[in-house]
Amino acid sequence: MANDALVAVRGIKKSYAISRGGWIGRKRGAVRAVDGVDLDVRRGETFGLVGESGCGKTTLGRCILRLEEPSSGSIIFDGQNILSCDPGRLRELRREMQIVFQDPYSSLDPRQTVGRIIAEPFMVHHQLDRAKLRTRLEELIRVVGLLPEHLNRYPHEFSGGQRQRICIARALALNPKLIIADEPISALDVSIQAQILNLLVQLQRQFNLTYIFISHDLRVVRHFCDRVAVMYLGRIVELAPTQRLYARAMHHYTHTMLEAVPAVNPLLKKERAPLEGDVPSPINPPPGCTFHPRCSHRQEVCTKEAPALAELEADHWVSCHFPRME
Amino acid sequence: MGQEEKILLEVKNLSTRFQTDEGLVKAVENVDLHVFSGETLGLVGESGCGKSVTALSIMRLIPEPPGRIVSGEVWLEGQNLLDLTEAQMRHVRGNAISMIFQEPMTSLNPVHRVGVQVAEAIRLHQGVGRKDARARAVEMLDKVGIPDPEHRYGDYPFQLSGGMRQRVMIAMALSCHPKLVIADEPSTALDVTIQAQILTLMRRLKEDIGASILLITHDLGVIAEAAERVAVMYAGRVVESAQVIPLFNDPKHPYTQGLMLSVPKMDQPVPADKLLKSIPGVVPNLLDLPQGCPFQDRCERAFEPCSQSEPSLIDTGGNHWVRCWRYGE
Numbered sequence: 001m002a003n004d005a006l007v008a009v010r011g012i013k014k015s016y017a018i019s020r021g022g023w024i025g026r027k028r029g030a031v032r033a034v035d036g037v038d039l040d041v042r043r044g045e046t047f048g049l050v051g052e053s054g055c056g057k058t059t060l061g062r063c064i065l066r067l068e069e070p071s072s073g074s075i076i077f078d079g080q081n082i083l084s085c086d087p088g089r090l091r092e093l094r095r096e097m098q099i100v101f102q103d104p105y106s107s108l109d110p111r112q113t114v115g116r117i118i119a120e121p122f123m124v125h126h127q128l129d130r131a132k133l134r135t136r137l138e139e140l141i142r143v144v145g146l147l148p149e150h151l152n153r154y155p156h157e158f159s160g161g162q163r164q165r166i167c168i169a170r171a172l173a174l175n176p177k178l179i180i181a182d183e184p185i186s187a188l189d190v191s192i193q194a195q196i197l198n199l200l201v202q203l204q205r206q207f208n209l210t211y212i213f214i215s216h217d218l219r220v221v222r223h224f225c226d227r228v229a230v231m232y233l234g235r236i237v238e239l240a241p242t243q244r245l246y247a248r249a250m251h252h253y254t255h256t257m258l259e260a261v262p263a264v265n266p267l268l269k270k271e272r273a274p275l276e277g278d279v280p281s282p283i284n285p286p287p288g289c290t291f292h293p294r295c296s297h298r299q300e301v302c303t304k305e306a307p308a309l310a311e312l313e314a315d316h317w318v319s320c321h322f323p324r325m326e
Numbered sequence: 327m328g329q330e331e332k333i334l335l336e337v338k339n340l341s342t343r344f345q346t347d348e349g350l351v352k353a354v355e356n357v358d359l360h361v362f363s364g365e366t367l368g369l370v371g372e373s374g375c376g377k378s379v380t381a382l383s384i385m386r387l388i389p390e391p392p393g394r395i396v397s398g399e400v401w402l403e404g405q406n407l408l409d410l411t412e413a414q415m416r417h418v419r420g421n422a423i424s425m426i427f428q429e430p431m432t433s434l435n436p437v438h439r440v441g442v443q444v445a446e447a448i449r450l451h452q453g454v455g456r457k458d459a460r461a462r463a464v465e466m467l468d469k470v471g472i473p474d475p476e477h478r479y480g481d482y483p484f485q486l487s488g489g490m491r492q493r494v495m496i497a498m499a500l501s502c503h504p505k506l507v508i509a510d511e512p513s514t515a516l517d518v519t520i521q522a523q524i525l526t527l528m529r530r531l532k533e534d535i536g537a538s539i540l541l542i543t544h545d546l547g548v549i550a551e552a553a554e555r556v557a558v559m560y561a562g563r564v565v566e567s568a569q570v571i572p573l574f575n576d577p578k579h580p581y582t583q584g585l586m587l588s589v590p591k592m593d594q595p596v597p598a599d600k601l602l603k604s605i606p607g608v609v610p611n612l613l614d615l616p617q618g619c620p621f622q623d624r625c626e627r628a629f630e631p632c633s634q635s636e637p638s639l640i641d642t643g644g645n646h647w648v649r650c651w652r653y654g655e
Binding site: 053073159161162189190191193194195197198201216218219220222223224243246256257259260261262263264265266267268269275276278281289 | 372373487489490517518519520521522523525544545546547548550551553571574575584585586588589590591592595596599600601602603604605606608609622
């Protein structure tokens with residue numbers, strides 16, 4: 001993989017212990033939420049992480065910020081392994097990586113003014129004197145399309161879209177290099193989603209940001225991301241430049257998932273054969289390729305051996321024994 | 327496809343309001359709608375536009391107080407539902423009209439077996455015995471594509487996935503052969519592959535039992551996929567209605583036009599600058615609507631009449647209706 005990576009993820013695994021029935025703590029099991037992920041996020045790109053609920057995309061995002069402690073693997077951020085560096089250094093690195101969450105209602109403290117909310121990163125990381133802080137806050141609030149007088153108000157006075165702008169201003173406060181946006185527009189109304197997406201596009205250009213965009217909305221991902229990784233049961237099953245992935249998906253899961261997306265055009269109503277069945281439980285994933293129980297192209301080997309993620313064509317990685325070829 | 331064009335449900339001049347601490351919320355204002363026999367009418371709009379309140383008003387499920395249906399008529403097969411007693415209405419719900427909600431986990435009873443819940447609906451509404459009800463419930467579970475329905479009959483809701491729970495809800499809604507199914511965001515909480523399964527299932531079952539569907543959603547993709555005719559709501563009003571193809575190909579109301587442009591499409595190239603055309607501003611506060619058209623503040627084409635009085639629904643030809651001053655004389 002290329003070495004212009006801002007983030008290099010290698011062999012990340014994260015499992016959660018669970019107890020299943022019986023006496024307390026008796027039958028122990030583990031959910032393998034992320035099960036061996038390798039990926040590079042390049043400087044300045046928007047990297048999409050897609051998959052259905054429970055596929056591990058959010059957990060992977062949180063591992064990259066070390067908000068979750070991965071069970072194994074390494075994460076190199078800007079040349080430094082954030083899983084092995086000392087707490088002081090981690091604190092410094094954290095300034096450069098920020099996260100914007102899905103729900104702008106629960107991610108803002110209702111008892112603090114917007115000004116205090118956006119100022120908090122400065123309090124945590126380094127002191128700015130009062131006058132400079134005020135100027136910086138006004139700058140930030142303008143950058144996200146709000147007004148300086150909004151700094152004195154409380155979150156409840158704002159709509160969902162405006163709150164998400166406040167969250168973005170807070171994420172931008174310390175001039176980060178990387179922003180992980182975890183479903184940042186899913187909770188918003190359709191007409192507001194476009195406003196926030198446009199804001200993210202403009203900010204990326206203005207501040208040279210790298211985004212990891214976690215989403216289940218495949219139409220938005222197609223529009224917004226440069227490269228996309230598709231996750232299924234904790235693993236990446238396909239990774240490719242967006243246009244290529246949408247035009248020529250090689251993994252059968254990616255293909256059926258993309259086919260399932262309604263086109264927003266009644267003339268393109270699809271008589272599709274929808275993917276049968278549900279995502280299996282990550283507590284007890286199927287052997288071999290974890291997608292095989294739902295795959296119409298499975299053969300015997302699929303039930304026994306897990307396929308490796310391989311670069312089948314330039315920059316197009318697929319994990320399938322019998323990929324779709326055209 | 328409603329060839330005979332027989333009207334099954336007709337909503338006339340419906341207004342529903344809620345008394346809140348902050349004031350009177352006019353959630354639904356003079357809404358006119360009709361659903362033909364056998365058709366799927368999509369009701370689309372953003373949160374707070376009144377689409378769910380319209381559905382709940384039709385079902386007479388508005389909590390009163392604080393809510394109240396202040397005017398209108400809801401005609402279903404020669405009966406004005408708003409004139410019925412609560413006892414008569416209870417007979418309509420579940421028999422003639424049934425409802426599917428967004429989150430099946432909250433609309434199924436968590437402490438009862440799913441099969442028993444379906445059977446109970448059948449027993450209550452069809453007046454059949456326990457044994458028959460059980461057999462019919464198993465048959466319905468099978469019809470909605472639940473594998474091994476005899477076995478699944480005894481499962482509790484938490485043992486099923488979201489998609490399976492939604493199938494149970496659909497089984498329950500269809501078990502009494504309703505004439506009209508009101509589906510409020512039936513696929514919104516589900517993953518995309520499961521959403522496709524549910525939409526396909528609903529279409530198939532609708533054709534099987536010949537019901538009409540009032541499909542409520544904010545997702546234009548779902549509308550394009552599943553609806554035959556569409557009504558667009560904004561700030562408690564129907565602002566446009568048309569057959570689905572003209573609505574998408576030639577939207578007339580500036581709000582509908584803006585909405586269509588603000589959504590990324592799967593079948594169109596992504597612009598190089600990655601920018602979407604967004605509608606400026608936010609949905610107006612229903613407590614304090616401006617005089618005139620409620621969309622005027624966000625509208626690129628607003629002109630004088632828009633701030634003076636509210637336009638009425640105008641037929642622009644071919645049953646394409648729009649509530650906008652730019653179209654009327």
